Amino acid sequence: MTADLDAALAAVFRAEWGRVVATLIRMTGDWDLAEECAQDAFVAALRRWPDDGLPRSPGAWLTSVARNRALDRLRRSSNEAAKLAQVALFSGDSATPEPEIEDDRLRLIFTCCHPALPLEARVALTLRTLAGLTTAEIARAFLVPEATMAKRLVRAKHKIRNAGIPYRVPPADLLPSRLDGALAVLYLMFNEGYNASAGADLIRVGLCDEAIRLAGSLRRLMPGESEPAGLLALMLFHHSRRSARIDASGELVTLEAQDRALWDRDDIARGVSVLESLSSVGPYVLQAAIAAEHATAPTAADTDWTSIATLYEKLVEIMPTPVVRLNRAVAVAMASGPSLGLALVDEVAADLGGYYLLHATRADLLRRLGQRADAADSYRRALELTESVAERRFLSRRLASL
Amino acid sequence: MKYLLLVCADEAIELPAEESAALQRDALAWMKEMDDRGVRVRGHRLRDVSDATTVRVRNGEMLVADGPFAETKEQIAGFDILECADLDEALEVAGKHPVARYGTLELRPFRLG
Numbered sequence: 001m002t003a004d005l006d007a008a009l010a011a012v013f014r015a016e017w018g019r020v021v022a023t024l025i026r027m028t029g030d031w032d033l034a035e036e037c038a039q040d041a042f043v044a045a046l047r048r049w050p051d052d053g054l055p056r057s058p059g060a061w062l063t064s065v066a067r068n069r070a071l072d073r074l075r076r077s078s079n080e081a082a083k084l085a086q087v088a089l090f091s092g093d094s095a096t097p098e099p100e101i102e103d104d105r106l107r108l109i110f111t112c113c114h115p116a117l118p119l120e121a122r123v124a125l126t127l128r129t130l131a132g133l134t135t136a137e138i139a140r141a142f143l144v145p146e147a148t149m150a151k152r153l154v155r156a157k158h159k160i161r162n163a164g165i166p167y168r169v170p171p172a173d174l175l176p177s178r179l180d181g182a183l184a185v186l187y188l189m190f191n192e193g194y195n196a197s198a199g200a201d202l203i204r205v206g207l208c209d210e211a212i213r214l215a216g217s218l219r220r221l222m223p224g225e226s227e228p229a230g231l232l233a234l235m236l237f238h239h240s241r242r243s244a245r246i247d248a249s250g251e252l253v254t255l256e257a258q259d260r261a262l263w264d265r266d267d268i269a270r271g272v273s274v275l276e277s278l279s280s281v282g283p284y285v286l287q288a289a290i291a292a293e294h295a296t297a298p299t300a301a302d303t304d305w306t307s308i309a310t311l312y313e314k315l316v317e318i319m320p321t322p323v324v325r326l327n328r329a330v331a332v333a334m335a336s337g338p339s340l341g342l343a344l345v346d347e348v349a350a351d352l353g354g355y356y357l358l359h360a361t362r363a364d365l366l367r368r369l370g371q372r373a374d375a376a377d378s379y380r381r382a383l384e385l386t387e388s389v390a391e392r393r394f395l396s397r398r399l400a401s402l
Numbered sequence: 403m404k405y406l407l408l409v410c411a412d413e414a415i416e417l418p419a420e421e422s423a424a425l426q427r428d429a430l431a432w433m434k435e436m437d438d439r440g441v442r443v444r445g446h447r448l449r450d451v452s453d454a455t456t457v458r459v460r461n462g463e464m465l466v467a468d469g470p471f472a473e474t475k476e477q478i479a480g481f482d483i484l485e486c487a488d489l490d491e492a493l494e495v496a497g498k499h500p501v502a503r504y505g506t507l508e509l510r511p512f513r514l515g
Contacts, residue, residue: 114489116489116493162511163489163509163511164405164488164489164492165488165489165490166487166488166489
């Protein structure tokens with residue numbers, strides 16, 4: 001088989017797996033059967049396409065093979081539920097129109113991300129059914145034994161069936177919260193990959209690519225919503241820094257200290273163009289806009305802190321969490337000086353008393369204001385609260401330099 | 403889909419008279435709404451766990467004991483049997499129950515077949 005065909009097959013697999021599974025779940029109502037038949041269809045493609053060439057519409061070819069496999073299996077089965085599913089399959093139009101298939105993928109995303117499923121199962125199920133990762137790959141990505149992951153997936157699929165979790169796009173009144181939930185699953189998937197250390201398993205790092213791909217799908221599937229696009233852009237900006245954020249010795253490099261020549265310009269350009277197409281804002285859109293300011297500044301010193309502070313102002317309005325308010329304080333300190341920033345830090349001190357970054361931020365602002373004794377107290381408090389070796393080294397250095 | 407809705411709350415919590423009356427009123431309104439919608443098949447409030455009795459038969463011998471089957475922070479205070487289109491509808495119905503505001507509601511699908 002030629003390398004070209006290999007690559008084409010891999011691309012078809014990535015693009016079509018979720019669609020085939022989603023459509024088969026709608027037709028049969030049986031998640032396991034849908035996965036098995038999708039698997040069979042891809043195996044058939046591997047056998048046939050090298051000789052026959054790629055069909056004109058690989059997706060339709062795969063769906064129709066998978067559907068016939070499902071019919072075969074259901075015919076051989078004698079139970080009542082199988083007979084009913086068979087009727088549904090027969091009555092289903094063999095050439096399902098494209099919009100319906102796209103709806104199937106949306107249904108699948110929302111069902112996988114249903115809040116009645118445990119969070120870790122939502123991520124795993126999304127990777128299995130939409131992205132087509134094998135159980136073994138997902139287990140490796142989450143550093144658990146394959147048997148544990150298999151059990152997790154089986155339980156989730158059983159719960160979907162037994163508890164009556166609907167296979168549909170949520171109605172308007174549920175959509176905002178369910179969409180937030182689905183985006184949170186994708187962001188968690190991304191962060192799981194992003195926080196994997198440099199030498200970690202490639203599968204783990206690949207979670208970032210899967211999350212970006214799925215966010216891209218969600219954005220295309222829901223063109224009227226701005227948040228999927230916001231999340232996509234945010235992940236692209238983070239992802240653009242993947243080669244610069246860890247140095248040769250495996251240490252994390254702060255944003256200011258990163259070598260910007262290592263940032264991926266294609267990711268940044270894509271993120272910027274995704275953001276430009278948006279007319280409304282939400283938490284992800286604003287976080288992406290903030291990340292864009294950093295990503296497009298030629299040097300750390302060129303960072304437009306005034307714009308970033310304004311964006312945080314808007315973010316605090318819709319997402320007034322203490323951590324967001326702390327970040328705004330940092331931006332204000334950078335834009336308008338440490339004393340204004342310090343006042344804002346003190347506003348959230350009660351909420352974040354146990355959070356080392358609050359004390360580290362406070363210490364840094366006090367240091368810049370020349371209040372060395374208070375700064376030293378805050379550095380010590382921050383040191384008490386973090387176990388991260390890299391952070392402790394950084395804080396100790398700062399404390400010693402006072 | 404049929405679900406058992408277990409209405410659980412900490413029996414030790416004593417609500418002020420006014421709040422308790424409001425809870426009663428809201429619970430009745432919830433029952434009426436769900437009966438009218440046809441999603442509530444039946445249901446009832448239960449007496450406190452101090453009035454509960456457990457029964458076990460071991461080696462042919464019946465063991466009767468005072469109290470609930472398990473000591474928990476919250477106790478089953480009532481139940482409703484719901485007939486809903488799917489879990490989303492059952493969640494919506496449960497979310498409107500006044501006890502959801504301070505207790506915990508558990509939805510258990512019926513095991514059929």
